[in-house]
Amino acid sequence: MELDWSLLDWAEIGVATWDTLRMLGWSLFFTVLFGLPLGVLLFLTSRRQLLANGWLNRVLSFVANVLRSVPFLILLVVMIPVTAWLVGTSLGVEGSIPPLVVGATPFFARLVETALREVDRGVIEAVQSLGATRWQIVWKVLLPESRPGLMAAVTVTAITLVSYTAMSGVIGGGGLGDLAIRYGYQRFQTEVMIVTVVILIAMVQALQMAGDWLVARVSRK
Amino acid sequence: MIRLENLQKTFVVDGRAVPALNGISLDVPEGEVFGIIGRSGAGKSTLIRMLNLLERPDSGRIAIDGRDITGLSDAALRGVRQQIGMVFQHFNLLSSRTVAENVRLPLELTASGSRAEQDARVAELLELVGLAAHRDKYPSQLSGGQKQRVGIARALANRPKLLLCDEATSALDPQTTQSILDLIADINRKLNLTVVLITHEMGVIRRIADRVAVIDGGRIVEMGPVAEVFLHPQHAATQSMVAELSHADELADSGLLDSATGAVWRLTFVGATTHEPILFDTASRYGLSFSLLQGTVSRLKDLPYGQLVVEWHGEAARLAEAREGLSARNVVVEVLR
């Protein structure tokens, strides 16, 4: 098969890339906004922790597991009415953000919970022995001490979100996924497919490198 | 300062009851260095963690400065904890904070003083523990002894009246242990701070404690001034821990005791007697000859003491006189053979 690169509409690819970046940025922002407290709560309510509460922990855990076990493509479809009600449309960049956030938040929260578990119990106890409140323990110990783990969690989540944004293109979410589906799949323009895949790979690489750099920067161990 | 009454604690592990403390009662007066010693699993950590309620007793009373803390609200308990410093075996420093930031943490928690006042207090504390030059390092860049100094500075930041040390030197080499114990003793004197420390090493007790409680199987089996417990241990657990330090078991192993033909006595003396030529005086006065089988001359905190195992040769009547003469000079004589 001959590839003809002259047919590529670079302006449209540019717009699609920008859309993907916007989807990624906003959905990552909201995922961290909701996922961080959820992860902290999952951790604190677990056994032998500061707010140990079996009942609440089981409920949160169950919700997180259910959301995580729904395939993202199905979540996208199921969420359409909710999204339309929330942001007025289920299409475009705006329309893709709610399902992305709902899909990624429980995933991120679990990563946060795991990162917090890495904090030495003895350190928490030492700070308790100094008369710290639970709130102070969260802010002054748990979050700062698990910073490298949290940075890694954000990185992994961002990369997961890149592939989710591509999938949301399927239901008209816009961005690079949308482009790949419309041109590459429906009109057999393999060139578009190749370019979008290359851009997505570059994005993931850049995120991973930035994430690794940040983790190394905040590691004091 | 501290009064514990009949503390009980049983852990439940996988549905099975693991008794940890079984009726602990003790008093620690202000300004004292009180040691708690016991074998692994004896319940030492459980006990010391109760003094600031990191662990709650199933029953019993814990009074600090005359106030029972077991019934306090969360807020009141935090206030009490701020008055009690604690130092840990594994230091438990925040790895994300520098030395100075670790020491500042307790001040941040209590929001005490302006930023400048906190800085001044941190500088003062780092000076006290000898770490002024390391203020901007991270814990991972410090040696074990230096980490423990940070731990001590952090524990002292809010000017506590009581310092709890949970195996504070167990992760350190002998020299570093000595320097940390010196620091704790120094702080105890300078600040008139009450210190409760737990350890499984008799050497630690010997060097800095005033009184000691020996705990075994969740009970106090022996308690008293260190000189008494250390030099005349009554309970088997105490005896074996003292023996490790004084090499008394080596004597039995060496066979010297069995091959001895004369009378073998263990002589124990403390204070000024330590510096007197007791053996020579006794031998010449009663016409005896002697050989030394084993001996230690050292200190219990500030008190010099000696413990010698001596084999005597001479007439039985003169030996009996010698024994009385030694007792009259405050030398405790135990006849081993």
Ligand SMILES: Nc1ncnc2c1ncn2[C@@H]1O[C@H](COP(=O)(O)OP(=O)(O)OP(=O)(O)O)[C@@H](O)[C@H]1O
């Ligand atoms: N959180 C806990 N859950 C269950 N059992 C515990 C817990 N803490 C202590 N125990 C048990 O209580 C007993 C006393 O433990 P403790 O830690 O007080 O001993 P220790 O004297 O400090 O020993 P070590 O010198 O090894 O530190 C042990 O049998 C221990 O297994």
Ligand SMILES: [Mg+2]
């Ligand atoms: Mg212990």
